[in-house]
Structure formats: structure tokens, C-alpha cells
Amino acid sequence: MPRLPRLPAPTLPSALRAPPQRPGEENGGAGALEQAREAGISAVDWVDERTSLSGATRWLLFRKVPKGTNWFYTLGSATMFAFLSQAVTGVFLAMYYRPDASGGAYESIRHVTNDVFLGQFVRGMHKWGSSVMVILIFLHMGRTFLFGAYKYPRELNWVIGVVLLVLTMVMAFTGYLLPFDQRAYWATIVGLNINGSGPLLGPYLSDFLRGGGEFGATTLSRFYAIHMLLVPGLIVVLIGAHLYLVAKLGTTAPPWQKAEKPAELREAEA
Numbered sequence: 001m002p003r004l005p006r007l008p009a010p011t012l013p014s015a016l017r018a019p020p021q022r023p024g025e026e027n028g029g030a031g032a033l034e035q036a037r038e039a040g041i042s043a044v045d046w047v048d049e050r051t052s053l054s055g056a057t058r059w060l061l062f063r064k065v066p067k068g069t070n071w072f073y074t075l076g077s078a079t080m081f082a083f084l085s086q087a088v089t090g091v092f093l094a095m096y097y098r099p100d101a102s103g104g105a106y107e108s109i110r111h112v113t114n115d116v117f118l119g120q121f122v123r124g125m126h127k128w129g130s131s132v133m134v135i136l137i138f139l140h141m142g143r144t145f146l147f148g149a150y151k152y153p154r155e156l157n158w159v160i161g162v163v164l165l166v167l168t169m170v171m172a173f174t175g176y177l178l179p180f181d182q183r184a185y186w187a188t189i190v191g192l193n194i195n196g197s198g199p200l201l202g203p204y205l206s207d208f209l210r211g212g213g214e215f216g217a218t219t220l221s222r223f224y225a226i227h228m229l230l231v232p233g234l235i236v237v238l239i240g241a242h243l244y245l246v247a248k249l250g251t252t253a254p255p256w257q258k259a260e261k262p263a264e265l266r267e268a269e270a
């Protein structure tokens with residue numbers, strides 16, 4: 001069949017007509033696809049032009065790592081991920097929780113577990129996640145100890161790590177009381193009595209945690225404030241300092257990794 005001649009293109013309103021070519025656009029301006037591809041880069045460039053943050057990001061993320069770096073080096077990041085997961089699930093739990101010692105706390109937890117959509121799942125993630133974080137932090141500490149990463153010049157990072165470990169323990173201890181059931185109540189009394197038996201500071205510490213001589217409503221709200229405001233805030237600041245030092249000092253090579261001899265020395269020995 002003979003092909004029909006093509007009809008001339010209809011005239012477009014001026015708003016839809018392609019803009020005249022600019023100097024340097026000899027091959028036609030960027031098409032929609034090209035523009036979409038460039039959109040991310042343009043957005044990042046826009047922010048960078050105003051903040052100069054790309055240098056800091058490059059410094060933090062694009063570092064050289066020693067030869068022999070292996071899966072054990074991911075334990076720190078895994079601990080951080082566990083902390084982030086605790087923070088996110090904790091925010092959702094806090095939307096329903098009431099630190100009310102006369103039955104409200106227990107009831108709010110029962111409500112989250114039995115009635116709220118995905119409540120049991122989120123609560124389970126937070127509860128099991130706390131154990132995961134404690135296990136991971138110990139494994140990470142073991143890795144840094146066995147690889148000798150506590151030595152010069154990383155002593156300060158080790159000390160910050162010890163404080164992070166203590167704060168993680170405080171999170172686990174204060175969180176345990178919050179459901180305010182029989183187990184939480186009596187376990188915390190035992191914990192406070194152990195604290196109180198410590199030398200010198202022990203009795204003051206347990207008095208402070210209890211919020212006075214009596215274990216009750218003040219203890220619960222105090223534990224809640226420590227658990228969801230004070231200690232997470234400190235942990236965020238200290239993780240920031242910890243990671244700053246990791247980026248500044250770099251990581252330690254595994255102990256079995258031998259230093260490469262400079263070429264002159266190798267030649268001299270040969």
C-alpha cells in the first residue's frame with residue numbers, strides 16, 4: 001500500500017515551543033531523560049555550593065583502610081545499627097507508653113501488645129533488640145581488644161567506648177522497669193540494692209535512682225526520663241565523638257598482618 005504523505009505538524013502555543021538554542025548547546029539542550037539523570041547531582045551541588053559539606057562527607061566516608069580488614073570490623077557499625085533500630089522503635093513505643101505507677105504503665109504496655117496495629121512486633125523488636133545491642137557491643141569491644149586497637153593513639157576512643165558500654169547497660173537496666181509488672185518491679189529492687197552495696201557512691205547512686213527512700217511513682221518516671229531522654233542523648237553525642245576519632249585515626253590492621261618492608265630494605269637484605 002502506498003504510504004500517505006505526513007501531515008504538517010500543528011503550530012504549538014508559544015509556551016510549549018522549544019526555547020531557542022543557547023550558545024554551547026549546538027547538539028540541542030538536555031532532554032527530559034538527561035535532565036532527570038542530572039537532577040540528583042544538581043540538588044547535591046546546590047546544597048554543597050551553599051554549605052561546602054561535600055569535603056567533610058568525603059573525609060568521613062572515603063578513607064583508606066588497612067590491608068586485611070575483615071568482617072570483624074563491621075561489629076561497630078552493627079552496634080550502631082542496633083542502637084538506631086532501638087531509637088526508631090522506642091519513638092513508636094513512647095507514643096503509647098504512660099509512666100504511671102498505679103497501673104497505667106502496665107495497661108499502656110498491654111494495650112500496645114494486644115490492640116495496637118503491629119504493636120507487638122515493634123515492642124518485640126525493641127525488647128529483643130536491646131539484647132542484640134548488648135551482645136554486639138561486647139563482641140565489638142572484644143574485637144578491638146584482641147586486635148590491640150586500644151593502644152596509642154586510640155586510647156581515648158577506647159575510653160569513650162567504655163563509657164558507651166556503661167551507658168548501654170544503663171539503658172538496659174532502666175528499660176527493664178518500664179512495663180512495671182512483677183518481674184520488672186522485683187528485678188529492679190534487686191538491681192537497686194546491688195547498686196546500693198557499692199563502696200562510697202553506692203548508697204547515693206541507689207537513692208538517686210529510686211528518687212528518694214521509697215520505690216514507686218518517682219522511681220518509674222525517673223527511670224523513664226533517664227531511659228528515653230538523658231542516656232540516648234549522651235549515647236548519640238559519644239557515638240559522634242567515637243566515629244570522629246575512627247575517621248581521624250583510621251582503623252588498626254589485624255595483628256597477623258605484617259608491615260610491608262620498604263623497597264630499599266628488601267634490596268639491602270637480598
Ligand code: HEM
Pocket residue numbers: 072073074075076077079080083137140141143144147149150154157158159160161162164165168239242246250251252253
Ligand atoms: C554504642 C556503642 C558503640 C558503637 C556504635 C561503636 C562504633 C564503632 C565503629 C563504627 C568503629 C569503626 C571500626 C569497627 O567497627 O571496628 C569503632 C571502632 C572502635 N571502637 Fe567502637 N563502638 C561502640 C562501643 C565501643 C566500646 C564499648 C569499645 C571498647 C571499650 C569501643 C572501642 C573502639 C575502638 C578502640 C575502635 C577503634 C578500632 C580500630 O582502630 O581498629 N567501641 N567503633
